[in-house]
Amino acid sequence: MRPGILVHTMAGAPAGPTPGLALDGGGSDGRAPTTAVGGGVEAGSGGGRHPAPLLDSTAMRVLLMRTCLSDAIAPKVWKATRRALERAGVEVRVPRGQTCCGQPAWNSGHPGQARAVARHTIKVFAGTEEVVVPSGSCSAMVVHSYPDLFRGEPDEADARDLAARTVEFTQFLARHDLDPRAKPCGAVTVHDSCHMLRALGDGTSARAALDRVPGLEVREMANTDQCCGFGGTFALNYPELSARLGDQKAHDAVNSGAPEVVACDLGCLMHIAGRAHRTGTALRARHIAEVLGS
Amino acid sequence: MSSRRRRAPGGVTYDDVTGTLRERTLTALRDPGLAANLRSAGTAWAEQREVMDRDYGFNEMRDRARDIRRANIRALPALLTQLQHRVRENGGTVVRAADAAEACRYIVGLARARGVGMVAKSKSMATEEIKLNDALEDAGLEVVETDLGEWILQLAHEHPTHIIAPAIHLNKEEVAALFRAESNGDVPDDREGLVAHARMRLREKFAQAEMGISGVNLAVAATGTVCIVENEGNIRLVTSQPRIHVAVMGMERVVADWDEAAHILQVLPMAAIGYDAANYVNLISGPRREGEADGPEEFHLVIVDGGRGALRGSEFEEALSCIRCGACLYSCPMWRNVGGQTYGSPYSGPIGAVITPLLEGPSSPGSRDLPFMSSVCGACGDACPVGIPLQDLLVKARARSRSPATTKAGWAFRLWSLLWRRGLTYRLTIVGWRLGLRIRGRGGWVHRLPGPGRAWTSVRDLPSRWPPRR
Numbered sequence: 001m002r003p004g005i006l007v008h009t010m011a012g013a014p015a016g017p018t019p020g021l022a023l024d025g026g027g028s029d030g031r032a033p034t035t036a037v038g039g040g041v042e043a044g045s046g047g048g049r050h051p052a053p054l055l056d057s058t059a060m061r062v063l064l065m066r067t068c069l070s071d072a073i074a075p076k077v078w079k080a081t082r083r084a085l086e087r088a089g090v091e092v093r094v095p096r097g098q099t100c101c102g103q104p105a106w107n108s109g110h111p112g113q114a115r116a117v118a119r120h121t122i123k124v125f126a127g128t129e130e131v132v133v134p135s136g137s138c139s140a141m142v143v144h145s146y147p148d149l150f151r152g153e154p155d156e157a158d159a160r161d162l163a164a165r166t167v168e169f170t171q172f173l174a175r176h177d178l179d180p181r182a183k184p185c186g187a188v189t190v191h192d193s194c195h196m197l198r199a200l201g202d203g204t205s206a207r208a209a210l211d212r213v214p215g216l217e218v219r220e221m222a223n224t225d226q227c228c229g230f231g232g233t234f235a236l237n238y239p240e241l242s243a244r245l246g247d248q249k250a251h252d253a254v255n256s257g258a259p260e261v262v263a264c265d266l267g268c269l270m271h272i273a274g275r276a277h278r279t280g281t282a283l284r285a286r287h288i289a290e291v292l293g294s
Numbered sequence: 295m296s297s298r299r300r301r302a303p304g305g306v307t308y309d310d311v312t313g314t315l316r317e318r319t320l321t322a323l324r325d326p327g328l329a330a331n332l333r334s335a336g337t338a339w340a341e342q343r344e345v346m347d348r349d350y351g352f353n354e355m356r357d358r359a360r361d362i363r364r365a366n367i368r369a370l371p372a373l374l375t376q377l378q379h380r381v382r383e384n385g386g387t388v389v390r391a392a393d394a395a396e397a398c399r400y401i402v403g404l405a406r407a408r409g410v411g412m413v414a415k416s417k418s419m420a421t422e423e424i425k426l427n428d429a430l431e432d433a434g435l436e437v438v439e440t441d442l443g444e445w446i447l448q449l450a451h452e453h454p455t456h457i458i459a460p461a462i463h464l465n466k467e468e469v470a471a472l473f474r475a476e477s478n479g480d481v482p483d484d485r486e487g488l489v490a491h492a493r494m495r496l497r498e499k500f501a502q503a504e505m506g507i508s509g510v511n512l513a514v515a516a517t518g519t520v521c522i523v524e525n526e527g528n529i530r531l532v533t534s535q536p537r538i539h540v541a542v543m544g545m546e547r548v549v550a551d552w553d554e555a556a557h558i559l560q561v562l563p564m565a566a567i568g569y570d571a572a573n574y575v576n577l578i579s580g581p582r583r584e585g586e587a588d589g590p591e592e593f594h595l596v597i598v599d600g601g602r603g604a605l606r607g608s609e610f611e612e613a614l615s616c617i618r619c620g621a622c623l624y625s626c627p628m629w630r631n632v633g634g635q636t637y638g639s640p641y642s643g644p645i646g647a648v649i650t651p652l653l654e655g656p657s658s659p660g661s662r663d664l665p666f667m668s669s670v671c672g673a674c675g676d677a678c679p680v681g682i683p684l685q686d687l688l689v690k691a692r693a694r695s696r697s698p699a700t701t702k703a704g705w706a707f708r709l710w711s712l713l714w715r716r717g718l719t720y721r722l723t724i725v726g727w728r729l730g731l732r733i734r735g736r737g738g739w740v741h742r743l744p745g746p747g748r749a750w751t752s753v754r755d756l757p758s759r760w761p762p763r764r
Contacts, residue, residue, distance in 0.1 A: 068714070071724045074732075074760030097717025105707045107670060109692030109700045113711035120715045148686070198672035199685075227627045231669025236749040237699050238667055241319050243753035244631055247670070273762040276753035277739060285762045 060176065061091040063125055065133040065166075068100035069266045077266055080293030081134040081169055084180035087293070089174065093134075098124045101133075106149060115149055122146075122158050125206040131166045135290045136196025136264045140166035144199050167197065167291055170205040170264055183294040184215035188286075189256035191249065191272065192224050193265035206264050206288055214289060220226045221256035223248070230271035246275035250283055260284040262291055304461075306394075306600075306653045307425050307660030308453055311638035315663040322632035328463055332455075332630050336464045339624040342568020343677070352564055352679075359561045360681030362554045363615035366546075370606060370614075373515040374597065380518025384580030388591035390545075394424035401426060401507070401540055404594065408538060410435060410504040416524070416532040417441035418509025419457055419618055420542045420587060420598060422640040426507070427691045438499040438697035440528040442492050449476050455634035456641065457620035458566045463633045466687060496528065505530035506590065510543035511637035513595070513619070516551040518579055520595065525573040533578055539590040541578070545597050546614040547572045558617060565679035583696045601653040606694055609690055613649050622684055625677035628667055644674035646682040648691050657696040666699040688757045708744065731758040737764035 062085065066078035083090045101121055106114035121142075125131050143163050146277040150159035167175065190206055193220075197203050203225070210216055210246025229235070249272050251263040263269050267285055273285035302538040311318070346352045361580025366373060378388045391397035405413065413435055415421065432654055439448045442516050443461035447454055449472045454460030462471070466485055473481040473491055481491050508529055512521040522529050530659050533539045533754050549555050563572040582589030605614055623629045623643030634642030638660055639650040647664040654661045692700060713719040734740045741749045750756060757763075 011528045068720075068724075072727050073757065076760055097712045099717060099720040105711060107689055107692075108707065109665075109689065109695060110704065110711075111693055113707040116711045116715045120717075124717075132490065145689075194669070194671035194673075195763060198676055225673075227669050227671035229627070229669055231671065233699075233703070234666070234669045236746060238316060238319060239633060239668070239753045240323055240748045241628065242669070244323055245627055254367065270493040270757055270762070271754065274739075274750075274756055275763065277757075277764070278753065283763060284761065284764060290761065 009273035010183065012123055037161070051052075052082055059089065059091045059241050061082075061093065061129050062172070063127060063129050063131045064092050064094045065121075065125065065131055065138065066094065066098060067133060067135045067138050067266070069270075070134065073270055074266055074287065077134055077287040077289050078246070079155040081132070081289040082293075084169075084182070084289055084293035085172075085178075088180045090176035090178065095124045101138045101141045103138060103145070104232055105144060106141065106197070111149055115153070118146060118149060118153060118159070118213060122155060122162050125157075125165075129165065130172065131162065132169055132172045133166060134169040134264070134287065136193045136202075137167050137267060139166055139171075140195035142166040145280070159270055162210070162294055168200060168202070168205070168264060170209045170292075171200070171202055173179050173209050173292075174205040179212050180292045182213045182216075182292045185213050186215065186228055186260075186292065187217040187219050187258040188262045189219050189221045189258040190198055190224065190262045191221070191228060191253065191263040193263050193268045194227050196264045197225055198259065209288065209292055210262070216291070217258075219254040219258040221258075222262075223252050226252075229263075229270045229273050230267045232267070235271060242271070246271055247279065250276040250281050254281060254283055262286050262288045264288050305658060305660055306641070306650050307639045307658070309660070311660070315667055318636045318638065319632050319667065320638045321614045327465070328633055329461050329507050329631055331465055332633050333490070335456075335459065335626045336630045337624045339621075340567055342622070343565075343621070346564045346570065348563065348566055350570065352561075353487050355557070355561050355564070356679050358557055358616075358677055360615065362549065362619070363680045364612070366549050366554070367606065367611060367614045370546065370548070371552070373550060374545060375514040377513050377518055377548055378597075380576045381593075381595050382518075382579060384593075385583065386517050386580040386595055387517070389594065389596045391596055391598045391600075393600055394598070395639070397424045397542065397596050397600075398426055399592075400428035400596060401542075402429050402435075404538070404540065405435055405505055406433065408504065408592075410538070412436045412438065412499070412503045412508055413505045413534060414500055414503035414532050415441075415444070416506070416508045416522070416540055417444050417460065418507070419640055420544050421507060422454065422542075423600065424598060426542070438496070438503065438654070440496050440499065440526075440532055441524075441525055442489065445492060445496065446472060449473070453635050454640065455640070456623055457618050457643075459620070459633075463635070474530065489574065500535050503532075504714055505538045505540065506534075506536040507540045507542065508532050510541050510547055510595075512555055512563065513548045513554045514542060514550075514552060515548055515613070519555075520578050521555060521559060521570040522576040522578070523559065523574070524576070525567075526690055527574055529576055530574055533576060534588050534590065537590055538594070539578070540594045540596060542596045544601050545602050546616075561679045562619055565617075565621040565677070568571040603625045605652060605703060610648070610652055610687060612682050613652065613687055615682055616645055616649070617680055618645075619679055621677040621679060622674035622714065625673040627669070627671065627673065632667075637667075639664070643684070644688065648684060649686045651695060652690055655677065656694050662697040663699060665689075665695055666697060731756075735759065 085092050102118035103112035143166050146159040146163045148158045228249040229242040235242045244257040269285040276283040381388050389400050417532040427437050439445045446461040455463040509524045510520045563569050581593040622645050626643045629643040637646050639646050641650050668688050670685045672685040713723050738759040740756040740758050
């Protein structure tokens with residue numbers, strides 16, 4: 001391995017002795033050849049379906065923000081994101097020590113606590129590379145709310161710098177016209193998460209990425225722009241109202257005729273799927289990265 | 295939902311509202327008719343709004359409306375002084391009221407001094423805010439609401455559910471039942487028949503009223519003119535038929551000149567009802583002058599601060615741009631499911647959840663929870679015709695609130711912040727959490743979580759494997 005070249009994993013198999021349990025928190029620091037660090041980078045694990053492109057020094061390099069929800073609920077999502085990006089020819093570094101963008105506290109009215117966590121995130125993602133996030137919500141937090149959160153703070157410039165470099169995963173694909181060459185897939189319906197659609201103003205990137213998946217048909221649901229009712233701590237403060245909105249979303253998704261709903265945000269999906277499961281509604285849910293990184 | 299209007303001293307919210315906001319939410323969710331009525335209203339509004347976007351480039355119009363209103367708020371003291379001078383030059387009286395009590399005291403005093411027995415009112419959120427009807431009724435005056443929706447609510451002893459469409463939560467069968475009870479007689483079932491019935495009953499009242507009280511959509515500082523927009527024609531009667539006309543406005547409802555007024559008056563009905571014009575635009579510059587055939591003998595303009603002045607220069611200043619169109623209510627998935635009455639305040643929906651606690655103070659039990667009943671989905675900010683970033687203001691209103699949702703969660707977020715500002719402690723919590731998921735998971739799902747997670751599993755399962763099993 002040459003310095004500056006990241007070791008890729010194509011298989012994305014869970015690493016470590018207890019699959020799915022250990023936090024795949026490590027990752028390459030990108031400066032030196034890496035071996036497995038906390039299971040984060042599986043050097044030379046091989047067995048990939050696609051051969052790893054050998055990247056040269058001109059390859060696009062990005063930092064991947066895993067998101068806390070992916071760590072806590074679905075590590076497959078950030079791994080699929082990395083896989084999709086790498087297959088599209090992007091060099092991905094997963095900075096070690098990353099935690100959370102701070103949105104839970106910010107949204108709940110605790111900007112001071114949010115700032116302490118966000119400050120850590122700013123340090124972890126220092127650099128010049130774009131920061132790719134498989135979440136419209138976390139991305140909106142950094143892009144849209146960090147400038148607000150750090151207004152008048154000594155590290156305001158750093159916060160603005162990170163905000164300018166941060167981009168949601170499908171937006172990144174659209175921006176650079178990248179194709180992750182996903183496996184064929186059947187019909188899905190798309191849920192526009194609120195932060196993707198309104199905070200980032202993007203209702204097209206996810207569909208553009210899905211358009212490139214062979215055999216995939218997007219069946220649009222009614223009221224696709226309506227909130228699913230997740231809303232972070234809102235889901236805990238007003239569970240019944242949150243559930244009502246989740247029911248409406250699941251209903252619209254099922255009526256689209258597609259067996260599966262995909263979205264750019266794991267929060268929405270775990271709420272929609274969790275409510276659908278509780279009510280006995282037959283609906284599968286998958287993060288868009290899992291489709292594109294399949 | 296509640297019997298109407300007992301006075302809460304100093305508060306904007308209604309004090310006859312019972313239960314917590316969460317409990318009221320549950321009550322509303324159990325009412326199947328309510329959600330259906332609200333949804334059809336919200337859908338009809340959204341369809342018309344799309345027509346406006348397509349035919350008029352509503353989004354560009356909104357940018358200009360935002361700029362106008364922001365400039366108005368920045369120049370507010372000067373505009374109000376100018377307005378005051380012009381209205382006086384036109385022969386009207388201007389009263390600046392610091393709060394609801396002052397405003398009510400003036401209007402009640404005026405009614406007493408002039409020997410008024412009956413007051414005809416048109417729809418006004420400002421009078422709803424200052425609880426003027428209570429004050430007038432306590433003083434022994436008869437008050438008749440002449441807006442169809444408001445009259446229906448007066449008969450039903452209910453509070454409005456929407457800024458523009460106060461009785462939109464009721465369907466025509468419910469309205470017919472109320473009319474029958476009021477008139478002790480035969481009332482037709484169809485829409486036209488019901489409207490004709492209301493018109494007949496209300497006309498009788500107009501002839502008797504000695505004082506007409508209206509709200510104000512906009513006041514034009516340059517000429518001292520108040521603009522009141524309506525579809526029914528009752529405002530024209532309220533402001534011209536009785537001897538005395540009292541107009542009540544929040545202090546922020548002023549624009550500089552007619553160029554600005556023309557634009558806002560165009561944007562208002564587009565945003566509010568999705569039509570390019572309202573049926574009537576009333577422009578009133580003082581009382582009847584010599585040689586004029588009609589109009590009131592006296593015109594009084596009551597300008598209420600009520601906590602608004604303190605918002606200038608604060609992070610909530612943009613909320614003062616509001617032109618009370620109600621678009622954010624229609625767009626809001628919360629409002630569409632629980633309706634305005636659940637909020638317990640004249641101002642419901644996203645704008646109500648922002649401004650009610652601002653006007654009442656962060657500790658007010660009636661309003662401190664309001665900013666939390668939102669998923670912060672941002673549909674409101676998109677719908678707003680003057681570009682108020684309502685979703686951002688909701689988040690800021692949460693930080694300012696002394697609601698248990700802020701104070702009780704405070705310790706949890708302090709702990710969270712300590713653990714998640716370092717990679718190592720973050721990893722420990724995640725490993726612990728995932729271990730917990732494994733232990734509690736059954737067939738890929740967790741059905742019951744302890745502690746704060748209980749609220750999650752009270753209505754939904756949590757996937758312990760991903761992608762979730764069906």
